Amino acid sequence: MNAFFAIIHREVLLVLRRKSEALTVLFFFLIVTSLFPLGIGADVALLRKIAPGVIWVAALLSTILGLQRLFASDYADGTLEQMALSPTPFVLLVGGKITAHWLLCGLPLVFLAPFIGIQFDLDLETLRTLILALLLGTPILSLIGAIGAALTLGVRGGGVLLSLLVLPLYIPVLIFGAGAVFATSAGLDVGGHFSLLAALLVLAIAFAPWATTAALRIAIE
Amino acid sequence: MNIMHSSSSGRYLNWFSFSSPATFYPLAARLTPFFWGLSILFGIVGLWISFFVAPADAVQGDGYRIIFIHVPASWMSMVIYMAMAMWAALGLIFNTRLSAMMAQALAPTGALMAFLSLWTGAFWGKPMWGAWWVWDARLTSELILLFLFLGFMALQASIDDPRRADKAGAILALVGVVNVPIIYFSVTWWNTLHQGASVSMSKAPAMAHTMLWGMLLMTMCFWMYTIALALMRVRAIILERESHSDWVKTLKELRA
Numbered sequence: 166m167n168a169f170f171a172i173i174h175r176e177v178l179l180v181l182r183r184k185s186e187a188l189t190v191l192f193f194f195l196i197v198t199s200l201f202p203l204g205i206g207a208d209v210a211l212l213r214k215i216a217p218g219v220i221w222v223a224a225l226l227s228t229i230l231g232l233q234r235l236f237a238s239d240y241a242d243g244t245l246e247q248m249a250l251s252p253t254p255f256v257l258l259v260g261g262k263i264t265a266h267w268l269l270c271g272l273p274l275v276f277l278a279p280f281i282g283i284q285f286d287l288d289l290e291t292l293r294t295l296i297l298a299l300l301l302g303t304p305i306l307s308l309i310g311a312i313g314a315a316l317t318l319g320v321r322g323g324g325v326l327l328s329l330l331v332l333p334l335y336i337p338v339l340i341f342g343a344g345a346v347f348a349t350s351a352g353l354d355v356g357g358h359f360s361l362l363a364a365l366l367v368l369a370i371a372f373a374p375w376a377t378t379a380a381l382r383i384a385i386e
Numbered sequence: 387m388n389i390m391h392s393s394s395s396g397r398y399l400n401w402f403s404f405s406s407p408a409t410f411y412p413l414a415a416r417l418t419p420f421f422w423g424l425s426i427l428f429g430i431v432g433l434w435i436s437f438f439v440a441p442a443d444a445v446q447g448d449g450y451r452i453i454f455i456h457v458p459a460s461w462m463s464m465v466i467y468m469a470m471a472m473w474a475a476l477g478l479i480f481n482t483r484l485s486a487m488m489a490q491a492l493a494p495t496g497a498l499m500a501f502l503s504l505w506t507g508a509f510w511g512k513p514m515w516g517a518w519w520v521w522d523a524r525l526t527s528e529l530i531l532l533f534l535f536l537g538f539m540a541l542q543a544s545i546d547d548p549r550r551a552d553k554a555g556a557i558l559a560l561v562g563v564v565n566v567p568i569i570y571f572s573v574t575w576w577n578t579l580h581q582g583a584s585v586s587m588s589k590a591p592a593m594a595h596t597m598l599w600g601m602l603l604m605t606m607c608f609w610m611y612t613i614a615l616a617l618m619r620v621r622a623i624i625l626e627r628e629s630h631s632d633w634v635k636t637l638k639e640l641r642a
Contacts, residue, residue, distance in 0.1 A: 312561055316554045321544050329540055330558060333533040336526075368564075376561055383553040 168253040172261030173268070180269050186234060187269050194227040194274055198281045209286050216285035217295070217346035218339075224274050224299065225335050228306040229328050231270035232314045235262065236381065240318050246385050256378045263311045263374065271303030287350065294349040301362040302342040308373035309334050315380035337365060405482045407624045408633045414617040421617065425610035432603030440596040452510045458605040459503040462612060463531055466496035470538070471563040474556035484620075486552030487627070489559060490542060491619035495612050497535035503528055534562040548627055 180187045201219045202212055239245040239262075248258045278299050282292045313331035317323040345358035404410050436454035470492045477485035507525060508518045519525065538555055545551035628634045 309561075312557070316541060316558055320541075321546075326540055326544055329533075330537045333530050333537060334561065336530055376557055380554060380557050383550055383557070386550065 166257075169257050169261045169264075172258050173265045176262060176265030177268065180265075187231070187273075190227045190231045190270050191273050191277060193230055194223050194277060195281070197223040197226060199284070202284070212285045213287060213350065216282060216287055217343040217350070219285070220278055220281055220295065220299075221302075221339050221343040221346075224278075224303065225306060225332065225339060227274065228270060228303065228310055229331060231266060232307075232310040232327060232331070233324050235266050235311060235314045236318055240384065245381065249382060249385055255381070256374050259311070259378050259381065260374045263307055263377070266311070267304050267307040271307050274303060275299045287346075291346060291350045294355055295346045297359070298342045298345045298362065301359065301366055302338050305338050305362070305366050305369045306335060308369040309338075311377045312373055312380060315377045315384060318381070318384040338362070341365070405480070405484050407484050407487070407628055408631070410484055411621055411624050414621050418614055418617045418621075421610045421614035425607050425614055428603050428607035428610060432600055432607050435596060435600040435603060440600050449510065449513050452506050454600050454604045456503060456506040456510060457601055458608045459499045459506065460528060461605055462608045463496055463499035463503055463528065463535075465609075466492050466499060466612060467531060467534065467559075467563065470496060471559045474559040477552060478556045478560075483552070483627075484624075486556060487620050487623045488616065489555065490552070491616045491623055492612070493535055493539050493542075494619070495615050497532060497539065499608070499612075500528060500532035500535055504532065538562070 198219055201215065205211065205215070236245060239248070249255050251258070275296055278295055279292045282295050287295065310327075310331050313327045313334075316330060317327045320326060341358045341361045345355045345362070348355045348358060404413060432454065436451055440451070440454075442448050442450075470489045473485045473489040473492070476482065477489065504525070507528070511520065512518050538558055541558055542551045542555045545554055625634060625640075634640065
């Protein structure tokens with residue numbers, strides 16, 4: 166387990182030394198969500214209605230942006246091979262990298278989302294649901310995305326291919342995540358949405374690190 | 387390896403021997419016309435029942451007859467995805483080259499079926515619902531299935547090393563297979579505009595017997611068509627990948 170936290174520490178340290186990469190993702194999230202009111206118009210009722218979907222889609226896209234550098238540099242300089250050869254279980258190290266990716270790319274979105282929600286005139290209760298849904302949903306995005314990132318490692322046109330592979334798999338998260346926020350603003354019960362999101366999270370934690378590890382082993386073979 | 391040797395010396399037919407491309411290639415050639423014949427036979431009878439025997443629907447008139455293509459295509463798209471994932475899994479577990487080739491051969495037909503299902507669904511939806519497309523759970527998940535097929539094909543096409551392409555595609559197929567049950571259960575989960583499943587195992591189907599027969603025969607037709615086409619495609623893939631090997635160079639049809 167020490168190795169797990171050591172990897173997280175290393176990844177966070179690396180990003181703190183080169184802040185621009187992580188910050189770019191956050192700016193992307195902010196810009197995309199700000200573009201929608203500019204394109205659609207400042208009708209408050211309409212904005213309130215589309216806010217859950219817009220925020221969630223922007224979260225999916227910014228997660229994808231961050232994914233491309235999840236394994237790329239370690240793959241390029243051979244660190245990944247050393248990790249695979251080390252006596253520590255590879256899946257633990259990969260899990261650490263995925264966790265770090267969520268801490269650096271997913272968690273900031275959770276903190277940013279309420280501010281964007283205010284721009285879209287969401288009320289307090291809806292904002293609370295938005296934060297909770299993102300808190301449950303963004304780890305799933307990192308976990309599933311890691312599989313795609315591992316599969317497209319060192320492949321021609323990897324970035325575009327990654328979004329082609331991963332975005333369809335994100336759809337259930339989008340449906341339930343945005344559905345929860347929308348249900349709150351419509352005054353409906355959100356328990357079911359949260360249960361399904363939690364179920365997806367459990368499923369992703371159980372399987373995604375193994376699939377990612379298998380994909381990485383194929384890539385460095 | 388031990389199992390292979392011990393069973394090949396036994397008196398039973400050794401199925402593992404067909405996992406070699408060299409032995410499967412002539413077998414596929416012999417099976418292909420058989421499946422084409424069955425497909426055409428089922429197709430003729432199925433279409434005859436669909437158009438001339440099955441009565442017009444009380445509510446939907448003759449427009450409903452598109453389900454004889456639509457429903458088999460949707461079923462096939464899901465069955466093909468499952469088959470593809472199964473071959474992919476076998477390829478990963480036993481490390482057999484042919485399994486991955488089968489998965490690769492099935493993907494384009496699966497994408498075609500998913501597309502056909504969406505296309506005919508739109509044609510059915512326009513007169514019945516008044517819209518080419520509605521954002522219903524089943525339509526949406528069929529669309530996701532099409533995306534999954536396209537993603538699988540795109541991933542395999544963009545990796546140059548065929549062995550890596552096989553394995554990466556296999557993992558993607560296994561990850562995507564989680565989606566297929568979601569498609570199936572979406573009918574019960576999200577209760578929307580799409581009519582509920584009218585063919586079920588547990589209770590008597592709520593449609594005329596002739597309609598059911600037409601649909602089943604068309605499904606058999608699509609099934610045989612898929613097998614025939616997959617066998618033809620896998621032969622092409624075998625030739626392409628094994629072109630360096632001696633047995634391909636000595637093939638009669640290539641020397642001629």
